[in-house]
Amino acid sequence: MSDQAVINKRLTGLDEILDKSAQLMAHLGYHGTSMRGLAQVTGRSLSGLYHYFSNKEELLFLINQRGFTSLLAMSGDLLQRDLTPQERLSGLIHNHVTYFIDHLSEMRIMTSGTMEMNEQRSQTLWKLKQEYTRLAQNIVGDYMDSQSGTNHSAQSINRKTYLLYGMMNWIFGWYSAKNHGTAKDIAKDIFHTFTKGCCGTE
Amino acid sequence: MSDQAVINKRLTGLDEILDKSAQLMAHLGYHGTSMRGLAQVTGRSLSGLYHYFSNKEELLFLINQRGFTSLLAMSGDLLQRDLTPQERLSGLIHNHVTYFIDHLSEMRIMTSGTMEMNEQRSQTLWKLKQEYTRLAQNIVGDYMDSQSGTNHSAQSINRKTYLLYGMMNWIFGWYSAKNHGTAKDIAKDIFHTFTKGCCGTE
DNA sequence: AAATTATCCGAACGACCGTTCGTTAATTTA
């Protein structure tokens, strides 16, 4: 693939379909999006779509799988690298927020709850989500323990991790690039609020 | 209505329909929920439903309107009452989280983003949401100013308010009464995290 | 007891749904 194609995000084949489908589905919801609508926005015929996936449910699965895999690829090595707990937490938040803002539609679908699905598919996604959650819980737990010297309970760490998830994943409810700055700005704000509170000092 | 009816939540008519519809819609999504499914879960015939609302879209509107009106009724007087900024913030969080956990299905629908709707209806909901958001922004802003002595920018206050929203509204993604305690516990945790950070001291 | 109103229903309508089928065009491989 040429560099030009990469730069312009002129994706082809399945990747292009997943991207454009995610945009429409983020707007209309999974059930509200018809195969005919997907055919239109992808510039293909209705039946032509079925060359790339076997049915609508698999399309939803592929969007989710691609997204969670990418998220994990960004942050999966944070625990291995030689970083302080604070740098790890900051890195996790930065990676997540950056990916979120660069893939708003996709993330909207990924965070819109569990959809009824083929057993094997939902298990695959469940494992990906769990792997990512465990990573976050480890990073949050290490940070909290390193800050206070004592060990926090698993339940406490999990709850705090969910609160962090909330701050990050609620972005789609309000974010607009024009009014709220770059991903880096948001990530800084979330890191600061999560570690020091809404008006904590540096 | 008898006390017994109130205690048992044995609602009748429209209220019962809105409750049971919200439960099904929270599970399947708006478009994924059929009028026939709603008829079944409400114990009515398909055509009998149309006695209570004129179409499916109005049902969605009524669920949202009832929810946001209730939310506002809980916290609308926090600014008038003689409270400290801290008590106001704590009260807002407690009210929101309590209502959220007591009406998980309804809140799931209310927070699932803007749905295409009749102009007047969407404007009515938009005003309710804005009124509630403004209340939260005022409470958060007053608290922040009172803590640091200085005045924070509107943009900074708004961003922090959205982060607080995120922590509260993400509850449906993980909360279960068995594992995560009462609404009061969650509210305390959110208040503490938002004001002091994830391992801030009292 | 009659009249009026509020609830509720079965049956049907046209529109749209996801999916399949047989076939053709384009591209790659031999």
Added chain:
DNA sequence: TAAATTAACGAACGGTCGTTCGGATAATTT
């Protein structure tokens, strides 16, 4: 170039969708 594989298509299928309509039953008022 010929064969094989990939990509794309129009047309059609059975089913489900939201909604409507005329009429039945129950509740309330007169």
